[in-house]
Amino acid sequence: MKIGIIGYGSMGRMLLWKFSENAGIAQDDLLAANRTSEKLSEAKDIATICDNTTLAAASDIVFVCVRPSDMKTVLSEISSALKEDALLVTLNGSITFDMIARLVNCKTAKVIPSLTAEIDRSQTIVCYNGLVGADDKTILRGLLSSIGKVIELPENEVGMGSELVSCMPGFIASIFDVICTSAGSHTSIPREQIVSMVLNTMSATGDLMLHKDLSFNEVVTRVATKGGITEEGTKVIYDMFPSAADEMFNKTLEKRRLTAEKAAAAFES
Numbered sequence: 442m443k444i445g446i447i448g449y450g451s452m453g454r455m456l457l458w459k460f461s462e463n464a465g466i467a468q469d470d471l472l473a474a475n476r477t478s479e480k481l482s483e484a485k486d487i488a489t490i491c492d493n494t495t496l497a498a499a500s501d502i503v504f505v506c507v508r509p510s511d512m513k514t515v516l517s518e519i520s521s522a523l524k525e526d527a528l529l530v531t532l533n534g535s536i537t538f539d540m541i542a543r544l545v546n547c548k549t550a551k552v553i554p555s556l557t558a559e560i561d562r563s564q565t566i567v568c569y570n571g572l573v574g575a576d577d578k579t580i581l582r583g584l585l586s587s588i589g590k591v592i593e594l595p596e597n598e599v600g601m602g603s604e605l606v607s608c609m610p611g612f613i614a615s616i617f618d619v620i621c622t623s624a625g626s627h628t629s630i631p632r633e634q635i636v637s638m639v640l641n642t643m644s645a646t647g648d649l650m651l652h653k654d655l656s657f658n659e660v661v662t663r664v665a666t667k668g669g670i671t672e673e674g675t676k677v678i679y680d681m682f683p684s685a686a687d688e689m690f691n692k693t694l695e696k697r698r699l700t701a702e703k704a705a706a707a708f709e710s
């Protein structure tokens with residue numbers, strides 16, 4: 442089975458190296474192409490470097506890891522070269538299966554990895570068009586397991602799914618950035634030490650909940666005893682944070698809708 446990756450940017454580079462190092466895909470079975478081909482020289486010992494059409498003609502699974510604005514160009518270029526039974530995998534939530542099918546009508550999957558793939562703990566969203574069978578799903582799931590957990594969703598939920606796993610590292614980082622900055626204004630503990638204390642507690646709290654199957658409410662109740670100090674803080678969060686969280690999703694989902702409209706218009710043109 443040959444795996445091809447078009448695009449050697451943030452996502453393409455990450456997948457290429459993870460498929461080689463974690464999934465053990467041999468150099469002969471791993472193909473890579475990029476618009477600026479020189480960038481691929483660092484990968485010459487783990488993959489076979491070629492152009493887009495050579496890659497498409499040789500690969501059983503083709504990952505297209507380019508920005509939405511470049512997607513139409515790449516799909517038009519490879520459509521006639523793709524193997525009849527190839528599985529096409531795109532990485533963008535804004536390009537729908539219907540849009541892709543106008544250029545390439547083949548087995549197609551959409552995959553949205555998260556930044557945490559860097560430590561092999563991605564929460565990768567995957568969805569399929571109606572042509573993808575059980576065997577292909579098993580193969581793709583196996584491949585994606587090399588970067589973490591795989592979550593299957595229907596196409597209409599990929600947007601919100603992406604908010605929850607792909608955008609979430611940014612949301613979490615910004616929330617705790619605000620908390621650390623506020624903490625810093627109330628203490629002489631150096632910022633670096635505050636960040637380390639909060640990050641380790643945040644990470645351990647997540648692991649504790651996952652390992653012990655605890656709910657948010659159980660953790661809050663265990664720490665915030667009635668009338669105690671923690672309860673003062675959790676009350677403020679439950680009073681004031683919901684409106685910020687609602688506003689955050691209102692804004693991001695609206696932006697997602699506008700981005701999808703723009704991508705569709707670019708695809709039509």
Ligand SMILES: NC(=O)c1ccc[n+]([C@@H]2O[C@H](COP(=O)([O-])OP(=O)(O)OC[C@H]3O[C@@H](n4cnc5c(N)ncnc54)[C@H](OP(=O)(O)O)[C@@H]3O)[C@@H](O)[C@H]2O)c1
Binds near residue numbers: 514534556
């Ligand atoms: N970054 C994320 O966290 C993330 C997460 C989930 C999904 N995604 C999605 O993944 C896709 C890729 O994102 P990215 O962050 O990896 O983008 P990126 O860093 O900008 O990389 C895009 C790559 O595509 C290459 N490319 C463009 N046109 C090409 C063509 N005609 N033929 C071959 N290669 C071409 C570019 O080549 P050059 O070197 O010449 O520029 C570049 O290496 C996007 O659709 C994005 O929405 C990203």
